[in-house]
Amino acid sequence: MTPPGLIIAAPASGTGKTTVMLGLLRALAEDGVVVQPFKNGPDYIDPAFHRAACGRASFNLDSWAMARGLLEAITLQAHEADLVVAEGSMGLFDGVATTGASGTGATAELARRWGWPVVLVIDVSGQAQSAAATALGFSRLDPRMPFAGVILNRVASPRHERLVRAGMAAAGIPVLGALPRRADLALPERHLGLVQAVEHPDLDRLIAGYAAFVREHLDLAAIRRAAASHSAPEVERGTARLAKPPAQRIAIAQDAAFSFLYPHLLHGWRNAGAEIRTFSPLADEAPDDDADLVWLPGGYPELHAGTLAAAACFLDGLRRHAATRPVHGECGGYMVLGEALIDKSGESHRMAGLLGLVTSHAQRRMHLGYRRALLLAPMAGIAPGTMLSGHEFHYSTIVSQADAPLADVVDAEGKAVAETGSVRGKVTGSFFHLIAAGAS
Template sequence: MPATTGAIAARRRTAAAVTNHPRGLIIAAPSTSSGKTTVTLALLAALRRRGRVVQPYKCGPDYIDPAFHAAAAGRPCYNLDSWAFSRGRVAALLQAGSDAELCIAEGVMGLFDGGSDAGAWGHGATADIAAAAGWPVVLVIDVAGQSQSAAAVALGFARYRPDVTVAGVILNNVASSRHETLVRAGFAAHPIPVLGTLARHASQSIKNRHLGLVQAREHAQLTERLEALATLAEQGIDLTALEELAQPSQFDTAATPTFTPPGQRIALASDDAFSFIYPHLLAGWRSAGAEILPFSPLADEAPEDSCDAAWLPGGYPELHAGRLAAASRFMAGLRAFAATRPVHGECGGYMTLGAGLIDADGTRHAMAGLLGLETDFAQRKLHLGYRIATLHAPAAGHPAGTVLRGHEYHYARVLSAADEPLASICDAAGGTTAETGSRRGHVTGTFFHMIDRATELAA
């Protein structure tokens, strides 16, 4: 008697738990803005509707997409990064999917695009993760403005790197049934299967902001949007065929250093202005025994006084600068906390710890004044890329001399930074950056977001 779908799924979960080699695949694309996130969300939501347990991942240094993935899958989404993480760290993170029937990782940029010079063991490209994990790639191709040429693109990607398997394609932005017929005709004589299509549905797109998508927490109708995407996936994609493509991970479980929390009880700023923190850091802190107590600066809440460290993540303080400046209880409580205990800010949090912030309209708002940093969004300047920082003083739970790997992405222009430098910082190519972070008393801050400790470089 044939096994039922539920029985097959149960066997897969059991096998994954025993072997520690979760089954997965990667959703990638030839370039950014091809529809990877839309397709990934549609697949996560549709498979969850099917009753599947799906573990989401995001390749590269992104903190916005994982929040959408988590909402669609009902599980935390973790980043995978060959530039910033050791192989052991990636292997440990993959174990989060050991109890899942399927792991789906969304790529970053184009499949083979990475952060210039090699990092921990790769360039930060999606292809690095695909090759190391042994997970096949499903290529999302935006076919707007082309037809048979889409097959040529897929063939080129399939042949470019022999250790990466392109197992199928999903056609995005299909204009009509005639358009679909023409695109599929290009694949007829080639061994790359078309797993399905998504038609042009502008109403299902998610709006962008200057650092990426508008945050998941800001979408009042996110559940309805995800349900609509699930329906599109069910109608246009062969979900069964896609599930069958998944392969067990080739990563072996390896010992990897634990994350060092900044304190035993951590007051974490968390609201629409402060939400950019990597899920793997929070999970790592909790795994190390730390307790995290969120508070909302936008609701004029101060850090919990029982905590022994405070952390202000990145986010969009520039969009809420007036409210933050007027949040007297938050500001007073933060200053009192910083008088006796460590406070660390990353990017948006760093700017909030500074003296002032000029918004896009040119209005200056007084910030906490715990550091001398003055920033300006009226005349924006892009800062983007991987960073390696060697700490001059203790910060973020790490002693002086520690080497950290991270990523910087912001549009703030620095007008002044009048404090002692926190670190020597260079980019992925080894070039020294002007940004050094700041330190004053118990307060530290950086523009780069910490991803992991660079154990192989530690001083």
């Protein structure tokens, strides 16, 4: 049975919902509540923060990229929890224009599907009673979506709070708390979003501060009552399917340069009996000699290009493995499999040379969006002809590319994407991050 839950959402990005989410997760955990976090959409950074906040693995739920069976299998990971708390992405109703595997990817679809009421975090700076119009519109746009109320964020003063609350009361919108403006609570960001959780030496202290802030200014009892006011539908276990492992023994690079792999994939592979062997290229560790597959996830190799170029043990081990068994790289991992990586200063760093690819961060251009990829060649144990769903987000530019294309790739609207990935022998790479393969 899926426990009761709620969704922390917002009218737009940048309103402070991540601060609320992390503080709420920690405060609930401190109160003895076993809370299961989820993240809507293709975000591979926030789940690590969720885990740090409550001690429980967080998973993505993505109705565009995931079919019903995979969504239900991931949701079942909450069966031993007391409460689900899901963090939305972008604005509450924001998704893509076309329907994917089971929806458009909008946060509102999670609320409708599982009956988790929405708690809307509203940035009320620069307005007072007018904020009620925003809340009222969001609460009524879709009558099928359960709506719990609002959290007011960046409140300037007690008088400001009274005026905003008066507007909400006149509109019949419950206020579940009001957070004063606190610039010191912002998490640092870089071009792909938040700086990774593993890069914060004082992350636990920061999250503890968020929890104290949330506990002081939010009505936690009312938030828990709102979650309990709606029951989630039963999930049919026979239809729920996690991802199948592409190999039995999988060596996965894992450190500050390689960390962007969706948690549901690792969880599914382990559940199916695969052995996960992690290693650190930054520490010049080679993949295990008996691994069946080496997987280099995305991350920030461009910030560590000099270290990676000098990691002889790692690079030699990678080349030995590629001579007889599959190697796959996603985004940052793809760039490391290439001939060279040019950093933002324009300096070129020699990489593994397993693909004829040169990429540059000196020539920055954002690539962002969902991807469908029809495999033209085997990829890490996945057969050609398989349709993959994934997401691409990077700022690097291909300077040269000399290998056969890995896949026919299109975006969410079906338009062809030039970045097709590469294949050379048993080595494959792509700029898109895999979310699901074939029927899920």
